[in-house]
Amino acid sequence: MEFLAQLVNGLSLGSIYALIALGYTMVYGICKMLNFAHGDVIMVGAYTLSIAMSTLHFPPYLAIPVSMLVCAVLGVTIERIAYKPLRQASPLAVLITAIGVSYFLQSLALLIFGSTQRKVESAINVGLIHIGDFAISGNAVVTLLLTIVLMVGLTWFINHTMTGKAMLAVSEDKGAAQLMGVNVNKTIAVTFLSGSALAAVAGVLYIASYGYVGPYTGSMPGIKAFVAAVLGGIGSVPGAMLGGILLGIIESLSKAYISTQLADAIVFGVLIVVLLVKPTGLLGKKVTEKV
Amino acid sequence: MKQLLSKKNLFLLAVIAVIYAVLFALDAQGFFSRQAKALLVPIGINIILAVSLSLIVGFLGELSLGHAGFMSVGAYTGCMLTVNLDLPMYIELPLAMLMGGIVAAIFGVIIGIPALRLRGDYLAIVTLAFGEIIRSIFNNLSVVGGSGGLNGIPKYSNYTIVYIMLVITIIVITNLVNSRHGRAICSIRDNKIAAESMGIPVVYYKLLAFVVAAFFAGIAGVLYGHNLGILKPSTFDFNKSIEILVMVVMGGMGSIPGSVIAALLITVLPEILRGLQDYRMLIYAVVLIVMMLLNNNAKFNSFKQRVFSKKAKKQGADLAKEGE
Numbered sequence: 001m002e003f004l005a006q007l008v009n010g011l012s013l014g015s016i017y018a019l020i021a022l023g024y025t026m027v028y029g030i031c032k033m034l035n036f037a038h039g040d041v042i043m044v045g046a047y048t049l050s051i052a053m054s055t056l057h058f059p060p061y062l063a064i065p066v067s068m069l070v071c072a073v074l075g076v077t078i079e080r081i082a083y084k085p086l087r088q089a090s091p092l093a094v095l096i097t098a099i100g101v102s103y104f105l106q107s108l109a110l111l112i113f114g115s116t117q118r119k120v121e122s123a124i125n126v127g128l129i130h131i132g133d134f135a136i137s138g139n140a141v142v143t144l145l146l147t148i149v150l151m152v153g154l155t156w157f158i159n160h161t162m163t164g165k166a167m168l169a170v171s172e173d174k175g176a177a178q179l180m181g182v183n184v185n186k187t188i189a190v191t192f193l194s195g196s197a198l199a200a201v202a203g204v205l206y207i208a209s210y211g212y213v214g215p216y217t218g219s220m221p222g223i224k225a226f227v228a229a230v231l232g233g234i235g236s237v238p239g240a241m242l243g244g245i246l247l248g249i250i251e252s253l254s255k256a257y258i259s260t261q262l263a264d265a266i267v268f269g270v271l272i273v274v275l276l277v278k279p280t281g282l283l284g285k286k287v288t289e290k291v
Numbered sequence: 292m293k294q295l296l297s298k299k300n301l302f303l304l305a306v307i308a309v310i311y312a313v314l315f316a317l318d319a320q321g322f323f324s325r326q327a328k329a330l331l332v333p334i335g336i337n338i339i340l341a342v343s344l345s346l347i348v349g350f351l352g353e354l355s356l357g358h359a360g361f362m363s364v365g366a367y368t369g370c371m372l373t374v375n376l377d378l379p380m381y382i383e384l385p386l387a388m389l390m391g392g393i394v395a396a397i398f399g400v401i402i403g404i405p406a407l408r409l410r411g412d413y414l415a416i417v418t419l420a421f422g423e424i425i426r427s428i429f430n431n432l433s434v435v436g437g438s439g440g441l442n443g444i445p446k447y448s449n450y451t452i453v454y455i456m457l458v459i460t461i462i463v464i465t466n467l468v469n470s471r472h473g474r475a476i477c478s479i480r481d482n483k484i485a486a487e488s489m490g491i492p493v494v495y496y497k498l499l500a501f502v503v504a505a506f507f508a509g510i511a512g513v514l515y516g517h518n519l520g521i522l523k524p525s526t527f528d529f530n531k532s533i534e535i536l537v538m539v540v541m542g543g544m545g546s547i548p549g550s551v552i553a554a555l556l557i558t559v560l561p562e563i564l565r566g567l568q569d570y571r572m573l574i575y576a577v578v579l580i581v582m583m584l585l586n587n588n589a590k591f592n593s594f595k596q597r598v599f600s601k602k603a604k605k606q607g608a609d610l611a612k613e614g615e
Binding site for chain 1: 348354405408409410411412413415416417419420421423424427428430431529533536537540541544569570572573575576577579580583584586587588
């Protein structure tokens with residue numbers, strides 16, 4: 001029973017990672033860049049939620065869309081100002097810029113809200129759910145369900161709408177997609193928009209179980225989600241979901257049964273082992289070299 | 292021997308000695324404020340770190356996000372040695388630096404092996420993971436003080452020692468890069484497949500670059516520990532690795548003088564901005580973004596070229612006159 005409860009915890013943590021990892025992987029698929037500022041979008045989402053709920057007294061069903069909207073606008077703005085001029089630049093220059101944006105968001109939050117962590121009332125309040133004598137956290141179940149809905153929605157969006165198909169086309173071959181009449185700039189903007197909106201939801205869910213938000217709240221889940229995206233094969237949407245869930249389960253099980261402090265080391269160790277066996281991640285495409 | 296004592300090398304030696312003497316004299320005259328004086332050693336350490344990382348990033352062309360990991364391994368090894376040994380400083384410190392470097396180099400091999408199978412971003416994430424694993428292990432190792440840190444390290448690092456190590460690092464890496472081995476490393480960066488088909492052992496050279504870079508990062512770590520007198524695992528986090536990477540990228544990829552200058556600026560900049568307190572990180576972030584945007588802006592680059600080519604043209608004209 002204890003094991004089952006830990007598994008549910010892992011699933012809910014993993015689904016948060018998966019939501020963040022989706023943003024990393026979609027951006028990577030299309031722009032071939034590691035968007036290190038993505039983790040801090042979570043933090044912005046959490047702060048927005050906190051302001052909307054405690055200062056403006058919005059109900060949760062209004063506060064969550066507001067925070068998604070703010071993050072989506074933020075994501076598109078970041079792309080327009082910092083990444084768009086660097087389309088032709090070396091990947092390393094883009095990486096450093098992304099890190100610069102990450103520092104910028106963190107220090108801006110530090111200036112506005114101060115370094116003390118702010119208590120956030122949870123947007124999701126579901127008590128324990130009893131199944132027989134077995135009780136599981138209601139928040140974990142809600143998190144899991146919400147993530148499943150979002151993932152099904154995203155998969156449908158990518159595979160069945162014109163914009164989604166354009167995203168697939170751009171990630172396959174930017175130049176060819178442009179020749180076929182796909183508006184590449186618009187598609188990239190949509191990618192950042194949807195990735196950041198998902199990150200906002202992840203932020204809301206993360207805060208629901210963590211309770212506090214500070215300027216650096218986003219950085220560790222950001223790195224973990226990045227690891228999850230790579231674990232599943234960066235650039236692959238199902239891979240990000242799988243990687244996120246796996247990572248969450250591994251983390252909460254090793255916290256429960258091995259060591260709380262070493263959980264991070266175990267998570268990163270698993271990543272290294274997986275990459276040694278499958279160098280492009282679990283579901284990543286194998287790239288054949290052409291000479 | 293004749294080559295070693297060539298005019299160029301003697302000139303270089305003189306320049307190195309003069310820089311040292313000038314800084315030393317300025318220091319003795321009390322020219323530096325206490326703040327500036329306290330910066331001399333960190334500047335030197337950061338230069339060693341940046342130059343060593345530039346071997347991996349700039350010359351081998353692989354992205355490493357775990358340089359702080361190598362640094363911490365070296366730092367802990369060296370500092371454990373000096374804390375537990377009771378030898379005079381001039382034996383203890385070189386021994387600590389050597390051991391710190393060697394252990395870090397061994398970790399360079401360990402992390403270099405996956406590097407042989409992985410490419411680009413996947414390798415970057417493995418180095419990041421390596422750095423985080425090292426940090427959480429040190430966090431939980433009670434022998435080295437755990438998260439509270441390793442205390443009571445003798446403060447041996449001073450300007451002279453750091454300067455000597457800095458010069459050695461630059462000389463070794465410059466010579467490596469300009470040698471046959473260095474050309475092999477650069478050829479892997481430029482085109483791995485072409486290099487392989489020309490008979491260059493890619494595996495060997497990739498490992499070589501990782502090992503040499505890790506060795507010097509380890510030495511920098513030892514100097515770091517003996518400068519502060521305390522080592523905390525939290526100092527060697529992801530942000531430290533990024534800081535070193537920023538130095539290399541800002542200095543210009545594959546340029547050792549560039550790395551040196553960038554390391555100097557990035558160490559000094561936060562101190563200059565100290566008066567601005569909370570705005571410091573914000574300004575640093577903005578500078579970082581603007582630098583990257585400007586460097587990749589076609590208009591700015593053509594402007595830069597115009598300015599520099601004017602100079603070059605003038606020099607060319609002067610030379611032509613002399614020729615007449």
